[in-house]
Every structure is written in C-alpha cells, then in structure tokens.
Amino acid sequence: MIEIKDFSFCYKGSDTKAIDGLNLTIQQGEFVGITGNSGAGKSTLTYALSGIVPHHFTGDFYGAVKINGLDTVEVSIEKLAEYVGEVFQDIDSQMVSSVVEDEILFGLENFGLSHDEIGQRLEQVLTMLKISDLRHRQISSLSGGQKQKVAIAAILAMEPEIIVLDEPTGELDPESTVMIFEILQKLNREYGKTVIIVEQKIMMLSQYTDRMIVMEEGKAVYDGPSKEIVEHVDLFDTLGISVPRVVRLGVTLREEGLYQGAIPTDVDGAEVMVKEVLGC
Ligand SMILES: Nc1ncnc2c1ncn2[C@@H]1O[C@H](COP(=O)(O)OP(=O)(O)O)[C@@H](O)[C@H]1O
Numbered sequence: 001m002i003e004i005k006d007f008s009f010c011y012k013g014s015d016t017k018a019i020d021g022l023n024l025t026i027q028q029g030e031f032v033g034i035t036g037n038s039g040a041g042k043s044t045l046t047y048a049l050s051g052i053v054p055h056h057f058t059g060d061f062y063g064a065v066k067i068n069g070l071d072t073v074e075v076s077i078e079k080l081a082e083y084v085g086e087v088f089q090d091i092d093s094q095m096v097s098s099v100v101e102d103e104i105l106f107g108l109e110n111f112g113l114s115h116d117e118i119g120q121r122l123e124q125v126l127t128m129l130k131i132s133d134l135r136h137r138q139i140s141s142l143s144g145g146q147k148q149k150v151a152i153a154a155i156l157a158m159e160p161e162i163i164v165l166d167e168p169t170g171e172l173d174p175e176s177t178v179m180i181f182e183i184l185q186k187l188n189r190e191y192g193k194t195v196i197i198v199e200q201k202i203m204m205l206s207q208y209t210d211r212m213i214v215m216e217e218g219k220a221v222y223d224g225p226s227k228e229i230v231e232h233v234d235l236f237d238t239l240g241i242s243v244p245r246v247v248r249l250g251v252t253l254r255e256e257g258l259y260q261g262a263i264p265t266d267v268d269g270a271e272v273m274v275k276e277v278l279g280c
C-alpha cells in the first residue's frame with residue numbers, strides 16, 4: 001500500500017514546488033494511470049515512490065510518502081527496491097550494462113536467488129517481452145523501442161510487488177504499446193501486482209487502468225475511475241492535453257442532443273455511435 005500525505009517537494013536550487021500538497025492512497029493491486037502536461041510533476045512523483053526523491057535528488061521534502069508502512073525518508077533506496085521497481089523515463093540513465101542479458105541479470109544477482117531461479121526469470125521476461133533474439137546484443141546497438149522493452153524486462157524480472165513505469169511506451173509502435181499494456185494488465189489481474197504507469201496516451205490509460213490521476217503543477221487535478229475520464233474533456237482542454245477525435249465527436253453529438261450513449265474511445269465505439277445517430 002502506498003500512502004502519500006501532504007507531500008510537497010522542491011528540488012534543491014529550484015524555487016517552485018515540483019509536487020505541491022499531494023494526498024494519495026494507492027491500495028495493493030490497483031492499476032493506476034497518471035497523465036498530465038510536461039513539468040506537471042509526474043516523474044517526480046514516481047521518484048518519490050522509489051526513493052530517488054529524496055535520496056538521490058535532494059531538496060525540500062514536506063509531508064510523508066510511505067510504502068507498505070515504510071517512510072521513504074527513513075529507509076534506503078535499496079530497501080525500497082524490495083517492493084518498488086521503477087522503469088525510468090530516461091532509460092539510458094537506468095541502463096548499467098553493455099549487453100541485454102547482463103542488464104536483466106544485474107538486478108537479479110543482488111536478490112540472493114539461486115542460479116536456476118535466475119536463469120528461469122531471465123528466460124521468462126525475454127519471452128514475455130518477445131525480445132529473446134536481443135539477448136546477446138549490445139544495448140548501444142538497440143533502437144529506442146528495443147531499449148524500452150529491455151528496461152521493462154529488467155524491472156519485471158525482479159518481480160516487484162509495485163511496478164512503476166514512467167512513459168514506458170514513448171518510443172514504441174502501437175502494436176508494442178498494446179503488448180506492454182496487455183502484459184501489465186496480466187500482472188495486475190493474475191498476480192495482484194500494483195501497477196502505476198505514467199502515460200501521454202490517455203485512451204490507452206482509459207482502456208486498461210482502473211483509476212486515473214491527472215496532474216498539473218504538482219497537484220492531482222483529477223483522481224477517479226479511468227472509464228469516466230472521457231466525461232472530462234473540458235478538463236483536458238483547459239490543460240491543453242490532446243483528446244482523440246472520436247471522444248470529441250461523441251461529446252459534441254451529446255451536447256447537440258443527437259446522442260445519449262457512451263462516449264466512444266475507439267473506432268468500434270465510434271461505429272456504434274454513428275449508427276445510432278444515423279438510426280441504422
Ligand atoms: N532533477 C531535477 N532538478 C531540478 N528540477 C527538476 C528536476 N527534475 C524535474 N524538475 C522540475 O520539477 C518540475 C516537475 O518535473 P517532472 O516531475 O519531470 O514533471 P513531468 O514528469 O510531469 O514532466 C518541473 O518544473 C521540472 O523542471
């Protein structure tokens with residue numbers, strides 16, 4: 001369980017708060033999406049969950065962030081890593097090895113697992129992310145998307161109870177993006193993992209996550225069911241976050257009194273809506 005109470009953080013040398021009076025509770029087994037504009041504080045929030053803030057990035061820290069009852073200010077990053085695994089937005093800063101296999105093994109070897117268990121987990125994540133063919137490749141030779149998959153594999157191999165991913169699909173094509181969301185959904189539903197994902201693709205968040213948090217200037221300006229997010233197009237407009245055209249069309253048709261059904265989030269939903277409006 002994650003408990004964030006009256007949390008504010010100001011990076012050393014900065015005069016604005018990156019996080020400003022945040023209160024959040026995330027229960028074990030939730031699948032949470034976080035979105036918002038650049039500079040809203042999303043990455044800083046993820047750093048606070050893995051202890052990077054305040055242990056690596058120092059600054060003025062107010063309030064409390066607790067992971068399973070442990071106060072992140074009081075325990076080390078290493079201790080927190082037993083519970084939280086984070087895929088960073090800047091994956092190059094996360095990579096410590098030069099070969100894919102070593103990158104995945106690196107985290108595992110600090111966990112005191114048996115040789116067999118390490119081998120099994122390596123095989124498992126390579127298969128899960130469909131990157132077995134990259135196993136012996138130099139990381140520097142990989143594309144941005146391939147690197148993202150390796151970074152995700154390295155974190156999943158450690159089987160953390162809480163998985164935090166900061167814009168993990170930015171370099172991925174639509175097919176691979178869906179694959180990542182499917183994997184996360186499976187880990188959440190079948191293995192009860194808590195999954196927290198920062199994403200710009202709000203329709204992916206609305207489709208896969210249960211709860212969505214929209215951040216702006218270090219605050220949570222929306223925190224509610226992901227399915228209802230399409231009802232808040234005005235909020236996205238105010239924040240300047242782009243909304244897919246099918247959603248906008250649905251909202252407009254409703255405002256015009258031409259349609260009363262659910263706001264579509266994909267092409268199939270749009271087809272149902274258009275047929276209803278046209279009466280066919
Ligand atoms: N390492 C850092 N040092 C100083 N300021 C930072 C650092 N990282 C982020 N910030 C500042 O904190 C604020 C929130 O940034 P960030 O958490 O990266 O937002 P987001 O991930 O939503 O784009 C921004 O004003 C940003 O400039």
Ligand SMILES: [Mg+2]
Pocket residue numbers: 042043044089166
């Ligand atoms: Mg960020």
